[in-house]
Amino acid sequence: MAGKPKLYYFDGRGKMESIRWLLAAAGVEFEEEFLETREQYEKLLQGGSLLFQQVPMVEIDGMKMVQTRAILSYIAAKYNLYGKDLKERALIDMYVGGTDDLMGFILIFPFLSAEDKEKQHAVIVQKATSRYFPAYEKVLKDHGQDFLVGNSFSWADIHLLEAILMVEEKKSDVLLGFPHSIPTIKKFLEPGSQRKPVPDDKYVETVRRVLHMYHDKKAN
Amino acid sequence: MSGKPRLTYCNGRGRMEPIRWLLAACSRLVFSTDGVLMFQQVPLVEIDGMKMVQTRAILSYIAGKYNLYGKDLKERALIDMYVEGITDLMQMILMFPFSPPEAKEKNLDSIKERATNRYFPVFEKVLKQHGQDFLVGNKFSWADVQLIEAILAVEEKIPAVLSGFPQLQAFKIRMSNMPTIKKFLQPGSPRKPPPDENYRETVLKIFRK
Numbered sequence: 423m424a425g426k427p428k429l430y431y432f433d434g435r436g437k438m439e440s441i442r443w444l445l446a447a448a449g450v451e452f453e454e455e456f457l458e459t460r461e462q463y464e465k466l467l468q469g470g471s472l473l474f475q476q477v478p479m480v481e482i483d484g485m486k487m488v489q490t491r492a493i494l495s496y497i498a499a500k501y502n503l504y505g506k507d508l509k510e511r512a513l514i515d516m517y518v519g520g521t522d523d524l525m526g527f528i529l530i531f532p533f534l535s536a537e538d539k540e541k542q543h544a545v546i547v548q549k550a551t552s553r554y555f556p557a558y559e560k561v562l563k564d565h566g567q568d569f570l571v572g573n574s575f576s577w578a579d580i581h582l583l584e585a586i587l588m589v590e591e592k593k594s595d596v597l598l599g600f601p602h603s604i605p606t607i608k609k610f611l612e613p614g615s616q617r618k619p620v621p622d623d624k625y626v627e628t629v630r631r632v633l634h635m636y637h638d639k640k641a642n
Numbered sequence: 643m644s645g646k647p648r649l650t651y652c653n654g655r656g657r658m659e660p661i662r663w664l665l666a667a668c669s670r671l672v673f674s675t676d677g678v679l680m681f682q683q684v685p686l687v688e689i690d691g692m693k694m695v696q697t698r699a700i701l702s703y704i705a706g707k708y709n710l711y712g713k714d715l716k717e718r719a720l721i722d723m724y725v726e727g728i729t730d731l732m733q734m735i736l737m738f739p740f741s742p743p744e745a746k747e748k749n750l751d752s753i754k755e756r757a758t759n760r761y762f763p764v765f766e767k768v769l770k771q772h773g774q775d776f777l778v779g780n781k782f783s784w785a786d787v788q789l790i791e792a793i794l795a796v797e798e799k800i801p802a803v804l805s806g807f808p809q810l811q812a813f814k815i816r817m818s819n820m821p822t823i824k825k826f827l828q829p830g831s832p833r834k835p836p837p838d839e840n841y842r843e844t845v846l847k848i849f850r851k
Contacts, residue, residue, distance in 0.1 A: 474727045474760055485719060491698065492722035499715055512694060512703040519696030520681050557680050 427452045427482040430466065432632065434625035435618045436529065437490045438478045440522075440584060442617065444494055446610035447580045448501035454616065463632045494518075498577040510572045517558070517570055517578040521585040524554045528588050532621040533629075533639040542641050543592060550589045558582055591620055647704075650686040654841035655834040656736065657697045658685040660729075660791060662833060664704050666826035667787045701725075705784035717779045724765070724777055724785040728792045731761045735795050739837040740846075750799060757796050762807050765789055769809040775816055782820070790817040798836050 427445065431438035433456040445452050457463055457477065466472050472479055473488045480487045483500075487493045498504040498514075505511045527546045534542055561570055570578040610617050630636055647665060651658035679686055680695045687694045690707075694700045705711040705721075712718045734753045741749050768777055777785040793814050796803050804811050817823055826833050 473723060473764060474730070483716070485716070487719060487723060489723045489726035492719060492726050495702075495722050496715065496719045499718070508703065508706050509690070509692065511706065512692060512699055515699030515702050516680065516694060516696045519699050523681070553682055 426450075427480055429454045430457065430471075430479040430481075431477050432457050432625065432629055433618070434621050434628070436478075436621075436629070439618055440490065440525070440581060441478060441480060441493055441497070443580050443584045443610065444497050444503070444577060446616065448497065448503060450497075450501065452616070457632050458628060460632055460634065491522075494577065503575070503577045503580070505572055505576055506574070510576075513571045514576050514578040517561070518581045520554055520557060521578075521581045524549060524585050525588060527641075528592070530639050530641060532626045533635075534641055535638045538638070538641050545641070546589065547593050550585075550593075554585070647687055647689040650688075651684050653834070653844070654837050656685075656837075656845070659834060660732070660788060661685060661687060661697065661700055661704070663787050663791045663826065664701055664710070664784060666831065666833070667710070667782075667820075667822050698729075701784065710782065710784040710787070712779050712783055713781075717783075720778045721783050721785045724768075725788050727761055727764065728785075728788045731756055732788075732792055732795065735799070738799075739842045753796065754800050754803065757800070757803055758806065761792075762803070762810060765813075766807045766809045769813060775813075786813075786817060787823075790814060790823065 427450065429438055429441065429452055431454070433454075442452075457466075463477075466477075466479070467475055471486050473486070476488060478488065478490055478493065480493050482493075482496070487496065495504070505514050524546075527542065527549060531539060531542055531546070558570065565573075567573045569575050570582065609615060649658060649661065678693050680693070683695060685695065685697055685700065687700045689700075689703070694703065702711070712721050731753075734749070734756065738746070738749055738753070765777065772780075774780045776782050777789065790813070793804065793810060804814065818827060825831060
């Protein structure tokens with residue numbers, strides 16, 4: 423089935439942002455349908471489009487894919503951003519697992535109480551600077567190549583850049599000297615791209631309204 | 643480096659259990675040692691010259707290596723979707739021993755609700771629609787191993803949980819009788835028992851912040 427992938431999510435980052443990044447970095451144009459109302463969500467549910475009743479959902483190649491990690495893996499493999507063999511895949515999966523965990527601390531942030539936000543901010547910075555960034559720093563230093571895996575641009579690089587920029591938004595001097603020179607990434611970073619801004623109150627309110635999620639999340 | 647994969651973890655289920663299941667399903671034996679932790683975390687699996695961390699990465703590698711990951715990209719995608727859904731359910735069970743006593747009943751209700759209203763109906767439907775023995779591509783895969791593990795884990799908490807799911811009941815019997823899985827279900831295998839107070843205390847002690 424031809425046609426652009428279509429993304430179903432809120433008009434904001436959340437779990438869909440990594441997918442937007444990956445598609446953009448691969449130079450793949452995509453369409454989006456933004457969830458604004460509870461009725462839209464219920465319509466998707468009733469239509470059987472959401473396998474586990476959740477978004478993100480991406481229509482791609484005749485499939486209605488759910489589960490962020492599954493979607494990302496499919497896109498990475500399809501557009502040759504997943505290494506050249508099983509071992510390179512394994513490394514990419516490991517690295518992406520780490521950046522995913524780091525971004526998980528940031529993802530939950532808008533939904534915390536004001537008091538927890540302050541604590542979480544410190545947690546994010548601490549985990550980034552003492553657990554995750556040193557691990558990737560070492561990888562890059564040890565092999566001296568431009569990219570994390572196999573001397574070739576991959577999903578791992580895109581995911582790490584996304585994580586660095588998100589942490590940087592919380593603490594501006596945390597950025598490493600990471601390659602910004604890849605054309606598709608550069609394009610995604612320009613105004614007018616489909617990259618979503620930092621989640622604001624309007625975003626939080628929309629998510630709460632659509633998912634009927636009216637309690638504050640707890641940080642773990 | 644050839645030889646058996648080596649697993650480093652606490653002596654209990656946790657995040658290592660799905661890895662034990664998958665290795666057992668392809669008849670690889672396991673034992674434990676210590677190693678370098680990329681993100682300061684376990685599970686750690688030393689396999690084929692790599693010190694692998696990140697549960698999902700480890701499971702994907704094993705599945706890919708032992709042909710439990712479908713025949714093409716689309717079957718992979720299905721397997722990944724199913725595995726991720728099951729993992730979300732298992733996450734609730736994973737965290738259960740660490741919830742405060744006053745929250746345990748509510749958490750148990752949540753597990754039951756999610757299993758019976760969100761996850762099990764999906765796999766019941768998948769099996770019913772294609773009428774095959776396995777979830778994806780008419781062939782044993784990682785998705786089947788993950789599902790049988792989850793079914794048994796939920797049943798330990800909620801014994802009658804499969805009562806509305808005839809396909810899953812049949813699936814459970816079929817999987818349990820597969821030679822490698824049957825072996826893993828027997829006493830003396832690397833399979834770990836349900837987490838007890840001792841396990842919980844050990845984990846808290848080791849990961850004390």
